[in-house]
Amino acid sequence: MSADLTAVVVAALGVAGTLVSPLLAQRAALKARQVEAAIQRADRAEDLNEERRRELISQRRQTYADLNARARHYRSAALEHLAALLGVRGTADRTRLELDGARNAFAECFSQAQMIVPDEILELSAEVSRKLGWGYRMLARAAEESDLDEASDYIENVVISAIFAMRAAMREDLGIVEGSSAEGASREASGD
Template sequence: MASADLTAVVVAAVGVAGTMGAPLLTQWSRRQEFADAAEREEQRLRQERDERDLQHKRDVYAALNSSARAYRTAAYDFVLALKRGEDPDGSTLDAVRSSYRDQYAQAQMVLPGRALRVASEVNRCLALGYRLVKLLPGRANRQEAWTQAEAWFNKPLAEAVWLLRHALREDLGVIDEFPDLIEHRAQLKAVRRRVEGELDTEQNRPVSDRP
């Protein structure tokens, strides 16, 4: 075959291949565009979902922190009112307590292990504060009861609420990891158990043996 004829055949073959391949190339290009667009949309939706989840967590944590502080304040105000000889309305304290318990229940669904362990201990500390309030009017040694209750609300329970705030802020990334968080929780737990033990001993003591 002459060189000119061979060149013509090659050019023709390339032309046919190009004509047949162009639609395939266009189709592949469109599929790739659709795939890229779908991936971008999925990434956008995932980012929006993550932002909503983070905002929900912030809202839950803020409500838990606020309600824990309000609970401690209401209970301590009740103690001080009793000490002044007043007859405070217990419905206010019970309403604040109920609100806190609702917030704590919601927080349990989103708190990770480290923060949840702190929140759980703080919950027990607040429950002990409520117990102290309810037992206060009927305790035999009234002066000792006032001293114990005020000491609990002023220091351990105040520190408990402070510790909860730091645990929540740490989990949100607002502050760096709090290295002494677990140690503070352990110390708080030890004090709480000691006070609970003192109350249990007093409540189980025969009436004739009470001062």
């Protein structure tokens, strides 16, 4: 190669490099912006998922509190009605209306909870619902037959144990307590 040809090739490469270098820099900057945008999208998605998780936990916590409160109120109304049937306090007509109201409130809360709570809690709350319903029927039969001892024992012991087990599982699900929910419920029911 001659010196002139070499000089022309070097000059052409220099001009080409000068012309191509801004294009390559622009392409690198575009790629960097795309990577940054992808990172920001991922961060936003992560933040959105975290917010949804917090909302779900908040909704679940509220549902658990409502379900527990309604179950306990239903049981208390049953005990008040039982006391009225025994002639200890209140009138049976008034306490029956309160019992029916508590029963309906629990049924409504339980219906809503079925769409929110996980399966383990759903099973335990369904068990509470069955036991409260059975206690309700026992009270109705006992009132007709004037045999309230079995209904009293059932509502005071069996129903509350089911409510304690449900509440312990709810607390465990929310991360409030650790360990077996059944252990906690049995300790609480036995008074330990």
